[in-house]
Structure formats: structure tokens, C-alpha cells
Amino acid sequence: MSAAGEAAPRTGPARPGTEKVTPSAAPRHAVPQQRSWLAQIQPYRPGRPAGTRDGSMASNENPLGPSQSALTAAHRSLATMHRYPQPLADDLRLRLAEFHRVTPDQILVGNGSDELIFLLALAYLAGGGVAACADPPYQMDAISSLVVGGAVIRVPLQDWRHDLGSMARTRADLLYVCNPHNPTGTTHSATRIEQLVDQTADQSLVVVDEAYIDFVDDVEATSAIRLAADGRAVVLRTFSKIYALAGLRIGYLVAHRDVVAVLRSVRAPFSVNQIAQRTAVAAIADRAHWSRAREYVRVGRQRLTQMLDEAGYAVVPSQANFVLALVPDEEHFVEHLARYGVSVRPGSVLGVPGAVRITVPSEPGFDLLAAALAEIRWNDRRG
Numbered sequence: 539m540s541a542a543g544e545a546a547p548r549t550g551p552a553r554p555g556t557e558k559v560t561p562s563a564a565p566r567h568a569v570p571q572q573r574s575w576l577a578q579i580q581p582y583r584p585g586r587p588a589g590t591r592d593g594s595m596a597s598n599e600n601p602l603g604p605s606q607s608a609l610t611a612a613h614r615s616l617a618t619m620h621r622y623p624q625p626l627a628d629d630l631r632l633r634l635a636e637f638h639r640v641t642p643d644q645i646l647v648g649n650g651s652d653e654l655i656f657l658l659a660l661a662y663l664a665g666g667g668v669a670a671c672a673d674p675p676y677q678m679d680a681i682s683s684l685v686v687g688g689a690v691i692r693v694p695l696q697d698w699r700h701d702l703g704s705m706a707r708t709r710a711d712l713l714y715v716c717n718p719h720n721p722t723g724t725t726h727s728a729t730r731i732e733q734l735v736d737q738t739a740d741q742s743l744v745v746v747d748e749a750y751i752d753f754v755d756d757v758e759a760t761s762a763i764r765l766a767a768d769g770r771a772v773v774l775r776t777f778s779k780i781y782a783l784a785g786l787r788i789g790y791l792v793a794h795r796d797v798v799a800v801l802r803s804v805r806a807p808f809s810v811n812q813i814a815q816r817t818a819v820a821a822i823a824d825r826a827h828w829s830r831a832r833e834y835v836r837v838g839r840q841r842l843t844q845m846l847d848e849a850g851y852a853v854v855p856s857q858a859n860f861v862l863a864l865v866p867d868e869e870h871f872v873e874h875l876a877r878y879g880v881s882v883r884p885g886s887v888l889g890v891p892g893a894v895r896i897t898v899p900s901e902p903g904f905d906l907l908a909a910a911l912a913e914i915r916w917n918d919r920r921g
């Protein structure tokens with residue numbers, strides 16, 4: 539990322555993985571000024587790695603891991619890594635089209651849904667467009683808009699949910715709705731989103747990010763996929779969450795074929811590697827694994843909510859694979875959990891100070907968390 543950092547000389551020989559780069563005050567060559575609007579961007583801040591394998595609760599990953607058939611497909615795909623991947627992930631695209639009952643030209647596969655979010659910004663915001671999103675937003679929606687020189691209107695949440703009424707009154711080229719929302723886990727019904735689409739059809743493209751849709755109680759009544767099939771909205775999906783392929787970087791969108799055609803014209807042709815493509819084909823076919831992960835998370839978030847509630851923390855009712863807990867002393871809470879090998883995402887990083895976002899963990903992860911919470915309560919009682 540940082541050209542200045544890369545250009546700096548290294549201090550002596552280094553073992554792989556231990557290189558230290560000395561930051562230099564100025565690049566060695568004269569370089570043009572960065573585009574002025576980039577100065578306002580707060581770079582994405584990822585979750586801290588946990589001190590233990592099972593303590594990872596900061597990044598909404600799937601603690602069950604990928605399906606066995608997905609792993610097998612990944613292994614098999616290694617033998618042909620000297621070949622370029624299919625530019626448009628045709629095998630996967632055809633499966634996804636069948637799966638969602640749309641035409642293949644309504645699907646675009648990306649290097650994670652994050653790539654697709656950037657393509658949308660390039661196509662619909664670059665050079666002065668306006669994006670509206672919730673406040674706090676999913677970080678990438680705001681970052682991608684600012685990167686391309688677009689403006690961002692942040693519409694405060696109402697009772698932790700998107701204020702769709704206020705969003706409908708915003709004049710924006712792109713309207714981002716994260717459903718369920720990250721970092722709150724709250725949802726709106728598909729009917730309510732359809733109203734938003736109808737109210738803004740003459741000026742805005744509504745983008746519904748459904749990264750967590752597989753975990754909601756009633757997928758049918760919540761998902762906007764029907765609107766995407768009709769070409770009236772864009773729906774983003776990912777293999778990072780329920781399919782547990784976050785490390786492979788693969789996601790997709792469903793939209794009107796004209797929207798897909800525009801995005802195709804600005805994308806890099808080989809952004810999605812073939813291991814990811816083949817693994818995703820196998821992952822989506824394994825419906826038993828999908829059901830297992832869904833049930834695990836639905837039971838797990840109840841349990842997580844109850845544990846936090848019993849420890850004295852209010853929790854925003856969640857439909858995702860994480861919960862947002864309100865903790866008066868956020869920093870102390872995060873540090874305390876870290877001592878038990880548990881990493882959670884501090885709310886201040888996500889635009890909700892005084893809260894933490896905790897992912898439904900593995901079974902051993904629950905034990906680590908329980909131990910940490912018991913000790914917090916004990917300390918509180920003493921104080």
C-alpha cells in the first residue's frame with residue numbers, strides 16, 4: 539500500500555517474515571501529491587489476531603471451518619495453478635445463476651464482496667458522485683466512496699437499525715443498506731427495502747449487502763434477492779461468512795444485466811483466482827454444511843446474548859453471526875478479554891464507542907469467553 543514504506547531502505551539482512559522497514563521521512567524520488575481527497579480517509583482497521591486459536595471473535599469468521607468437499611476441491615485445483623483462471627468465473631457463475639434463478643449475465647463474481655463494493659464506487663461514484671450509508675456504516679462502503687472522490691452522506695441509525703425513511707429522502711447515486719447490518723446485526727424486511735427502492739428509483743441505485751443473510755431467522759422475508767433478480771437493486775453476497783472461505787477472497791453480486799456489464803468494463807480480468815472459484819462451486823453445493831453452520835450460529839448467538847446478559851451487559855438483538863454488546867468501559871473490557879486469549883472488535887473502531895462486537899465463537903471459544911466474563915463480574919462485585 540505505502541509507496542513511501544516500500545521505497546525505504548532495509549536495515550540489514552532479515553529473516554523471512556521478520557523484515558523491519560525503516561519509515562523514511564520522504565520518498566527518495568519526487569512523486570506527485572496524492573489526490574487531495576484521499577487525506578480524509580481513515581484506513582480500514584482489521585480485527586486484532588487472538589492470542590489463542592479459538593479466541594478469534596473479532597472478524598465474524600465461521601468457527602466450524604469450510605465444508606470437507608470444499609477442502610477437497612481446493613486441493614484438486616492446485617494442480618492447474620499454472621493456468622489463468624476463468625475471467626468471469628463461468629462455472630461458478632452458472633451455478634449461482636441456477637441457485638438464484640437469474641440469468642448468468644446478472645451475476646458478477648469478485649475478489650471478496652469488497653472488490654465489488656470498489657467496482658460499484660468506480661462505476662457510479664467516481665469523480666463527484668454521492669453515496670448514502672448508515673452511520674456507523676460498514677467501513678468499506680464509506681472508504682470506497684471516498685477513494686474515488688465521491689461524497690458520503692451518513693444517516694444515523696434509529697434504534698440500531700437503518701433509518702430507511704431518512705435514507706429515502708437523501709439525494710444519492712448509491713444507497714448502501716447492509717442487511718443484517720454490520721456492526722449491529724439488525725435487519726429490515728424485504729418489503730421495507732422494496733419501499734426504499736420504489737421511493738428512490740428515479741435517482742438512486744440501492745445496494746443491499748447480504749453478507750450475513752444466511753443467519754437470519756426468515757431468509758425469504760428478509761432478502762432483497764428478488765429485487766436483484768428483477769434488476770431493481772444490487773445484492774451483494776459473500777463466501778466469507780457462512781461458507782467459511784474468508785481467506786480465499788470470493789463474493790458475488792446479483793443485479794440488472796446492464797449494471798453487471800458496466801462493472802465488467804472496469805474490473806481487472808483475473809481478480810478471482812481459480813482455487814477460490816473451484817472451492818466456491820463445491821462449497822455452495824454442500825447444503826448440509828450450510829444448514830449446520832446456520833443452526834450453530836443461530837443457537838450460538840442466543841447463548842452469546844444470554845452470557846453477556848447474565849454478565850450485566852445489554853446486547854443489541856442480532857440476526858447475524860455476531861452481537862454488539864454495550865460495555866461502559868470498552869477499552870478495559872477489550873483488554874480484559876485479551877488476557878484470556880479472546881479478541882473482540884472494539885466499537886470505537888467501528889463507529890460505536892462504548893460497545894464491542896463479538897463473533898459467535900467455537901465451543902472452546904465459548905469456554906474462554908465464559909472464563910473471562912466470570913472474572914469481570916467477580917471484579918465488579920468486589921468493586
Ligand SMILES: *Cc1c(COP(=O)(O)O)cnc(C)c1O
Pocket residue numbers: 598649650651652653676716720747749775776777778779784787788789
Ligand atoms: C464480512 C462482510 C463482507 C464480506 O466481505 P468479503 O470481501 O466478501 O470478505 C461484506 N460486507 C459486510 C457488511 C461484511 O461484514
